[in-house]
Amino acid sequence: MELGLKGKTALVVGASKGIGRQIALSLATEGVQVTGVARSADLLKSLTQELVATCPNDHAVFQADVMLEEPAGLARKILDERGDMDIVVHNVGGSLVSRDPLGSIEEWHYAWQFNAGASVAMNHVLIPPMLKRGSGRVIHISSISAVMLRGNPLYAASKAFLNAYVTTVGRALAPKGVVMAAVMPGAVSFPGSYWDNYQTSDPARCNDFLSHHQAVMRFGSPQEIADVVTFLASERSSFMQGAIVPVDGANM
Ligand SMILES: NC(=O)c1ccc[n+]([C@@H]2O[C@H](COP(=O)([O-])OP(=O)(O)OC[C@H]3O[C@@H](n4cnc5c(N)ncnc54)[C@H](OP(=O)(O)O)[C@@H]3O)[C@@H](O)[C@H]2O)c1
Numbered sequence: 034m035e036l037g038l039k040g041k042t043a044l045v046v047g048a049s050k051g052i053g054r055q056i057a058l059s060l061a062t063e064g065v066q067v068t069g070v071a072r073s074a075d076l077l078k079s080l081t082q083e084l085v086a087t088c089p090n091d092h093a094v095f096q097a098d099v100m101l102e103e104p105a106g107l108a109r110k111i112l113d114e115r116g117d118m119d120i121v122v123h124n125v126g127g128s129l130v131s132r133d134p135l136g137s138i139e140e141w142h143y144a145w146q147f148n149a150g151a152s153v154a155m156n157h158v159l160i161p162p163m164l165k166r167g168s169g170r171v172i173h174i175s176s177i178s179a180v181m182l183r184g185n186p187l188y189a190a191s192k193a194f195l196n197a198y199v200t201t202v203g204r205a206l207a208p209k210g211v212v213m214a215a216v217m218p219g220a221v222s223f224p225g226s227y228w229d230n231y232q233t234s235d236p237a238r239c240n241d242f243l244s245h246h247q248a249v250m251r252f253g254s255p256q257e258i259a260d261v262v263t264f265l266a267s268e269r270s271s272f273m274q275g276a277i278v279p280v281d282g283a284n285m
Pocket of ligand 1: 051053100228
């Protein structure tokens with residue numbers, strides 16, 4: 034299938050490892066010029082090398098912390114240096130935030146900002162040029178926790194907000210040529226990930242989790258998520274405005 038991605042530009046926020054890194058590499062494979070954002074200088078350096086080896090292009094990286102820098106200001110800086118983006122993928126987030134359901138508002142705000150707020154703030158700057166052009170793709174990485182509403186309440190509630198944001202804003206953008214969508218991964222493992230460490234430290238409990246919560250009885254891979262994101266980022270997703278796609282091995 035021709036995805037029509039060759040020559041496009043993409044910003045991947047949270048691109049240095051795991052799911053985000055694979056998304057960056059998968060887009061580069063399709064001929065996209067990638068700009069990646071993350072905190073770790075070493076990982077960003079190796080990402081740049083891997084991107085160029087995958088498909089020579091004017092790829093670039095920004096070392097930034099979206100929880101410390103003002104996200105809209107960061108987005109402005111990126112557009113100033115790299116030009117408008119055809120595709121934006123918001124991948125920053127995770128469940129390693131406070132797990133206290135009666136935590137302080139600061140803890141709730143942190144979890145929300147990490148999993149949703151920072152991307153909302155960046156979209157304020159990144160989407161208007163897409164609207165002017167009448168085309169663009171904005172893909173958020175949510176979680177199946179957003180609909181299963183299980184596990185860490187602060188994480189699940191933040192991702193549930195993100196889903197509501199994508200549905201409602203996705204509808205508002207739909208007539209204007211911009212597709213906003215999300216994927217909801219189930220448990221995804223890769224070397225050094227939370228699940229990889231869990232598998233090593235407590236294989237019995239980890240296998241118990243898999244057999245009770247993922248019908249496929251294995252973890253997903255970053256590639257299995259990146260393949261769907263790459264499709265959503267492409268011209269072929271032209272009827273998927275506001276879509277929220279589970280990629281979760283039949284989470285239950
Ligand atoms: N893995 C799973 O099982 C799973 C399941 C469902 C949903 N998800 C969602 O999928 C997304 C990616 O998950 P993952 O497991 O691949 O996460 P990960 O391994 O923690 O990677 C997150 C990426 O975001 C970057 N990042 C983290 N905090 C940042 C910050 N403050 N500023 C800038 N960049 C930052 C990280 O790079 P640096 O550390 O270099 O900054 C890394 O590139 C998350 O939104 C997560 O909620 C994951």
